[in-house]
Amino acid sequence: MTDALGTPIQGVTLYSFTRAFHAREYDLEGLIRKVAAEGYGPGLEIIGFSSFRGFPAVDDAYAGWFRDLVAETGLVTTSLAVNADIGIHRDRLLTQDELIEYMTLQIKAAAKLGFPIARVQISITPDSMEALAPIAEAHGVTLALEVHADQYASHPRILALRDRYEQVGSPFLGFTMDWGATVSGFAPSLLEAYRRRGASDELLAKVVDLWNTFYEQGPPADQAEHGQRFGAFIGLAAQNGRPDLGIDFGINGTGLFGPARVDDWLEIMPWIRHVHGKFFGIDETGEEPSVPVRDLIALLVEQGYSGAISSEYEGWHWNHWESPFEIIAGEQAVQRSAAQAAGSRMITDAAEARAILDAHLAQPVRG
């Protein structure tokens, strides 16, 4: 990292529009054209197994069609989100060799489709990341392992990866920062969704109190503590006559709303190669009420981060009553405003974004 302020690149992941794509309101081409036309880019992130039929197999004609579409619409491919499906066989997990082969196919797909980053997930161990480094390098694809709740930057599993990255010394190994690890409140739009499912205000107040207690305590030290917290949400639902909501409270309360503090990201900041601007809604004042978007942008700018931020709207799981498109536009406005307040700006021009992303990814860690 340098002393210069960062200029993050604005963008979006198509995951934000899951309900619209799933409902066949937009096909992939239609969605990409809408992203470009309405200014959610220039950064474009796509989940391989969500959007590309037959993934990770990508033939030349399809790759050509896709690259032409991205070029025509003036977008910049940032991250291809790939999956480590180590539980794909019913009776056993993938062996290390099988996993490397499984991931290699997806890394090749990223390169072929023009994505400079492949977002990988926590189920990949330090040994596997080390083994994948030369493959990533050979294809010019940076592997950015996502730090997602219930993990967080200073979690032992993440620090073990960071330490291995440092030993390996490859500029093609890094992290994706997911803002869901550093949430500051239980999302109000999810409370509204529970209200619409008949949950009482009294129960919801207890849910908020429980989450706030965990926030005060900070993130769970390990998986055992995570499990205890999950269980506490289930118990709360059962004690208040809504056992049917318990698992939902637990999944969201621990797996989406991570209670680490924003400065926890400093533990891995030099290795952050990509960002998921995870958020859940925009309130009547135009702000994100449960994700400290302004603080997160200020941190990235101050730390000299000039990679992409994919706005990742997760409220679609429960918010069936509002359009995701306006909500995402609202969150990106907050990002731009926060970058300006921090003395910098978000990059919204495609040519500038391409140049900045190239420089960001070529930069060796601690260079």
Added chain:
Amino acid sequence: MIPDRIIEQGTLTTDGARSAVEVRLPWYRALPGSCIAGAKLSIDGVEAPAESLRWQMNGREFGFDELVDETGEWWFPTDSAVLVGDLPLEPGDAEHQVDVDLKLFIPYIIIGDGETLHIEEHDRKTMKAGQR
């Protein structure tokens, strides 16, 4: 998760002895057949015998025991599969309550010691039965 879309409205069909409904993946990304761990189909509260159930996807038909090792065929998020089973029904204007339960493995989420996360989702819709 998108459990409210599992059953495709208006797709119930019957030949009198076997009945079928189109189902959608309640998840954001494609899953292989090996992750489709089971389903139940009930019409008007009567459940189709498990051994009679078949799963049609990508132009092929599977029993659930055949899906266990199926990593070549994938259920894409915008595709409908067809769940069919032994359930006597008369086509016509009568409304029928259709219930579908789905059990899916999420292959990238490992919980605990080598155990893959599974989700169980349910949907209920009411519709007429067409001729199959």
